[in-house]
Amino acid sequence: MPEGHSVHRIARQFARHFVGERVLVSSPQGRFADGAALLDGRTMSDAKAVGKQMFLEFDGALWLRVHLGIYGAWDFAGSVTQDATQRSAGGRMGQTNQRGTEADAAAASADAARDARSTVVGEHESSLASIGAPRRTRLRMAEAEKESVLDDAALEGFPPEPIGQVRVRLLTERAVADLRGPTACEVLDPAGVQAVIDALGPDPLVDDPRAGEERFVERVRRRRTPIGLLLMDQSVVSGIGNVYRAEILFRARLDPHAPGSSLPAELLRDLWRDWVYLLGVGVETGQMLTMDGLDEQGYRAALRNRADRHWVYKREGLPCRICRTNIALEIAAGRKLYWCPSCQEGR
DNA sequence: TCCACATGGTAAA
DNA sequence: TTACCCTGTGGAC
Numbered sequence: 001m002p003e004g005h006s007v008h009r010i011a012r013q014f015a016r017h018f019v020g021e022r023v024l025v026s027s028p029q030g031r032f033a034d035g036a037a038l039l040d041g042r043t044m045s046d047a048k049a050v051g052k053q054m055f056l057e058f059d060g061a062l063w064l065r066v067h068l069g070i071y072g073a074w075d076f077a078g079s080v081t082q083d084a085t086q087r088s089a090g091g092r093m094g095q096t097n098q099r100g101t102e103a104d105a106a107a108a109s110a111d112a113a114r115d116a117r118s119t120v121v122g123e124h125e126s127s128l129a130s131i132g133a134p135r136r137t138r139l140r141m142a143e144a145e146k147e148s149v150l151d152d153a154a155l156e157g158f159p160p161e162p163i164g165q166v167r168v169r170l171l172t173e174r175a176v177a178d179l180r181g182p183t184a185c186e187v188l189d190p191a192g193v194q195a196v197i198d199a200l201g202p203d204p205l206v207d208d209p210r211a212g213e214e215r216f217v218e219r220v221r222r223r224r225t226p227i228g229l230l231l232m233d234q235s236v237v238s239g240i241g242n243v244y245r246a247e248i249l250f251r252a253r254l255d256p257h258a259p260g261s262s263l264p265a266e267l268l269r270d271l272w273r274d275w276v277y278l279l280g281v282g283v284e285t286g287q288m289l290t291m292d293g294l295d296e297q298g299y300r301a302a303l304r305n306r307a308d309r310h311w312v313y314k315r316e317g318l319p320c321r322i323c324r325t326n327i328a329l330e331i332a333a334g335r336k337l338y339w340c341p342s343c344q345e346g347r
Numbered sequence: 348t349c350c351a352c353a354t355g356g357t358a359a360a
Numbered sequence: 361t362t363a364c365c366c367t368g369t370g371g372a373c
Contacts, residue, residue: 069356333361334361
């Protein structure tokens with residue numbers, strides 16, 4: 001599934017292209033027919049993401065909650081493009097951080113990542129940006145790293161025919177969004193939404209960064225559960241998935257098996273700040289860029305091949321980029337955990 | 348063409 | 361822990 005960063009990006013697409021619009025809601029597949037009938041014809045009034053959950057508000061205080069799970073995906077079509085606001089996501093964090101230093105560094109680094117990317121995929125970006133209102137394009141936002149424009153040619157007619165198993169279709173006069181394969185898709189009242197959010201750990205893009213940091217540290221330190229599991233626990237911190245989990249632990253040179261209660265608060269603060277940084281880069285670029293300091297060549301390789309993209313994720317059996325020890329793979333709570341037994345030894 | 352596998356989560360055992 | 365949900369994809373045949 002899209003980890004937290006892409007859910008935020010999807011929410012922004014809705015905020016930009018659907019909020020304020022009257023929306024025709026249907027369920028081409030039929031499995032959300034009742035919910036669709038409740039929402040059909042209402043105006044969307046808000047769109048927000050918390051961790052991996054997304055909430056769309058409609059007139060009459062009705063909310064659509066969507067969780068994509070592993071397979072879920074949104075497809076946007078119509079007059080939908082990426083915009084400057086979306087691409088400046090990293091800067092927003094800089095404004096909300098009191099101390100500023102880490103966030104500024106994050107924003108600067110995100111800028112560097114974007115610059116590197118635009119060098120490499122400049123044609124792609126500019127073709128996307130140049131698509132004005134009359135032209136129509138199709139933007140897939142599912143697996144964030146594959147986020148791409150799909151066949152313009154197939155979009156002569158609008159709206160396009162639903163492709164595959166479309167659970168929900170949201171249609172305005174100028175844009176359409178198709179949802180397929182979600183883990184959760186339901187209509188809630190405000191209390192229902194609040195109950196879901198209350199069960200979630202802090203999200204750096206939702207909560208005040210300082211308060212979020214304190215909540216995170218406190219929740220980790222009161223558990224003896226290994227930190228490798230706590231980072232995946234959405235009630236401890238929301239938005240981290242299997243890729244970010246492995247990469248954050250490596251970046252901290254932290255043993256995934258270390259109990260949360262054994263970790264110094266200062267180390268956990270650093271861990272949280274690194275997540276804040278990585279999430280900012282992810283929202284900024286639409287990709288899980290977890291290796292800093294890539295030059296253009298490195299960036300090109302990272303785009304070409306996933307194995308060149310991360311420190312440890314999906315690199316089992318390959319030599320660690322730092323110490324050449326073979327990256328290990330183990331199953332933790334049913335998920336694949338990648339780590340370097342040497343760099344991440346002890347604590 | 349077929350069969351795992353996937354950036355999740357839940358419920359049952 | 362295990363099964364299951366649900367869809368699309370990529371690699372093995």
